[in-house]
Amino acid sequence: MRRSLLYFVLTFCSLNAISAQEYEVRAIDGFGNNIQHPEWGSSGAIMLRATAPDFADDISEPKLDETFSRPNPREISNALFDQNSNFGDPLNLSDFTWSFGQFIDHDVTFSPDGSELLDNIVIPDDDQYFLPKSKLYMFRSAEAPGTGTSPENPRQNLNSITAFIDASNVYGSRPEVANYLRTFTDGKLKVSEGNLLPWNTTTGNVNDPVDYxxxxxxxxxHQLKKFFVAGDARANENPLLTSFHTLFVREHNRLCDDIIAKHPGWNDERIYQEARRWLIGYIQNIVFNEWLPAMGLDLPEYNGYNPNINPGIMNEFSAAAFRIGHTLINTNILRLTRNGETVSQGNINLKDAFFNPLAILNVGGLDPYFQGMATQVQQDMDTKVVNDVRNFLFGSPAAGGLDLVSININRGRERGLPSLNKLRLGMGKPAHKTFLSLTGNQQLADVLESVYKDVNFVDPWVGMLAEKKINGALMGELMMHIIRTQFRNLRDGDRFYFENEELFTEEDIAKIKATTMRDIIMRNTDIQLMQDEVFKAMPTNMIPEGPELFPLSLEAAVYPNPITTNDLHVKVFLNNDSEFSVKIYSFDAKLCLDKTLHGYQGDNYYTINLPDNMSAGYYNIVISNDKNFNVVKLIKQ
Structure with missing residues (x-):
């Protein structure tokens, strides 16, 4: 018989407040999750390695340059990653996918900088953005104390936050941060005016004095005097990330109200821990049952907690595979009204949104960002990265801006990651024999070869982005393997994972599984209409509502697809004579064509002349009449 609670009566101390718990609570710093190995997954734990490190001296010195057949990272960035067009995700995944991915990344991994400066990224003479022969500087990740002393004890890195999917980015990974964020009344977390995150002020509101x-x-x-305070130090990086932090703080406080209504005698500590327990369960469910499957990544069935699995973060995951999101980012952050129209303040470019917390206040809160995320298709997973992070990361090139591509390449090298092929062999995969076998695309293979010369020298992050994708998935074989392995370890190696039979009742587990990201958004914002699957992009005016929630599919096809001319052929089958509309939307949900046609019962064939201003990229064609509709993806080359 399933037990509803793990009954350990213990004393839980927090800021000198003591109360008895009827079940064991998850420690803020993750310590003690595994009883036999209490440090596993805790903040400050050493990152794991799935493969042997590849240092120049087998101890600590990174292989950074041509001496080790490692091309200049900026030259790789310019040759491969320069993006001048939009390449929407063919899976039609929305901006929710990459932005929630960043939120989860900040829940499981953070390797702080050390004091050792790297200066090997030299700007090429023909660079279009940065001053030729200048340098891009970055710090090495901090070395774990006591490591890097011999080949038998090579340099390792720290994860300064908990590895578990435990909402540490909401609550913190250190008790002093967790306590600062609490009101210590009714179990709730601090908020500011507008039900936003608290500011770093004496009252938590933006206009009051700074609380040092x-x-x-x-x-x-280094420009901010006032900023939002959250469980993770990176919460102000962009308004989409800040929106998720705020959303889950709101959900915690909403859960507190529900708990108080059901258990009016419970004290602050018990309410806080119960709301925290449920919020973590909701986030875990979204990760494993919504977000990962949307990307084509399914895990084996959950068979319970395994105390022999170390849930710690792998260096191969942190320094390479999970940096997938950097190629998915759009330049333009959409900010939309309930009707799907751009807010009066306009959209905002990502480069103008970095560490700009006022971007939340200026549009009245979170709703415009969530509406925009749901509408816009993210960029494809490829070897292309938008200028906002490739040339304008945290500032313009003349004002200390950086190139995230160069940093990612260098990060893998300084952490001691081996080449793509060595990594594949170390993880049980065969090495690629040629550049073409790696990517399956001759043009990309030629560029890779011009940069690396030998397929055995390809950097792991670059190679994983270039690898042929698995059918129906966002990513290729090695990236899929690493991410799947890491998330399986995070699930199966977590004693407090919500499906572990001793933590929740069967009814409670069913309730958590039935709660989607859309549900969390709808009950914590004023948004009135959003698609059920928020990780799939859908313009607001395409979201079904009312009695015909699930309209029948209209049989339709377009060809040629991809198309290289402006003459698009459309085939539509109608059950009876009727009018129907053909609307074409760009990847960022802008209407490019709106045409009404008349058809007859049976198959109908049309030729539609596309507008001259339709540039190369991905488009959604919506074909609909009063009862049925269909969405067809079009690639224009």
Whole structure:
């Protein structure tokens, strides 16, 4: 018989407040999750390695340059990653996918910078953005104390936050941060005016004096005096990320109200821990049952907690595979009204949104960002990265801006990651024999060869982005393997994972599984209409509502697809004589064509002349009449 609670009566201490718990609670710092190995997955734990490190001296010195057949990272960036057009995701995944991915990344991994400066990224003479022969500087990730002393004890890195999917980015990974974020009344977390995250001020509201005892929050621009305070130091990086932080704080406080209504005698500590327990369960469910499957990544069935699995973060995941999101980012952050129209303040470019917390206040809160995320198709997973992070990361090139591509390449090298082929062999995959076998695309293979010369020298992050994709998935074989392995370890190696039979009742587990990201958004915002599957992009005016929630599919096809001319052929089958519309939307949900046609019962054939201003990229064609509709993806080359 399933037990509803693990009954350990223990004393839980927090800020000198003591109360008895009827079940064991998850420690803020993750310590003690595994009883035999209490440090596994805790903040400050050493990152794991799935493969042997590849240092120049077998101890600590990174292989950074041509001496080790490692081309200049900026030259690789310019040759491969320069993006001048939009390449929408063919899976039609929305901006929710990459932005929620960043939120989860900040829940499971953070390797802080050390003091060792790297200066090997030299700007080429023909660079279009940065000053030729200048350098891009970055710090090495901090070395784990006691490591890097011999080949038998090579350099390792720290994860300064908990590895578990435990909403540490909401609550913090250190008790002092967790306590700062709490009101210590009714179990709730602090918020500011507008039900936003608290600011680093004496009252938490933006217009009051700065509270210099507030937890440290990152600001590489060094321009912010006031900023939002959250469980993870990176929460102000962009407004989409900040929106998720705020959303889940709201959900925690909403859960507190529900708990108080059901259990009016419970004290602050018990309410806080119960709301935290449920919020973590909701986030875990979204990760494993919505977000990962949307990307074509399914895990084996859950068979319970395995105390022999170390849930720690792998270096191969942190320094390479899970940096997939950097190629999915759009330049333009959409900010939309309930009707799907751009807000009066306009959209905002990502480069203008970095560490700009006022971008939330300026449009009245979170709703315009969530509406925009749901509408816009993210960029494809490829070897292309938008200028906002490739040339304008945290500032313009003349004002200390950086190139995230160069940093990612260098990060893998300084962490001691081996080449793509060595990594594949170390993880049980065959090495690629040629550049063409790696990517399956002759043009890309030629560019890779011009940069690396030998397929055995390809950097792991670059190679994983270039690998042929698995059918129906966002990514290729090695990236899929690493991400799947890591998330399976995070699930199966977590004693407090929500499906572990001793933590929740069967009814509670069913309730958590029935709660989607859309549900969390709808009950914590004023948004009135959003698609059920938020990780799939859908313009607002395409979302079904009312009695015909699931309209029948209209049989339709377009050809040629991909198309290279402006003459698009359309085939539509109608059950009876009727009018129907053909609307074409760009990847960012802009209407490019709106045409009404008349058809007869049976098959109908048309030729539609596309507008001259339709550039190369991905488009959605919506074909609909009063009862049925269909959405067909079109690629214009």
């Amino acid at each position: 005892s507030a937890p440290h929050m990152d600001d590489p621009t």
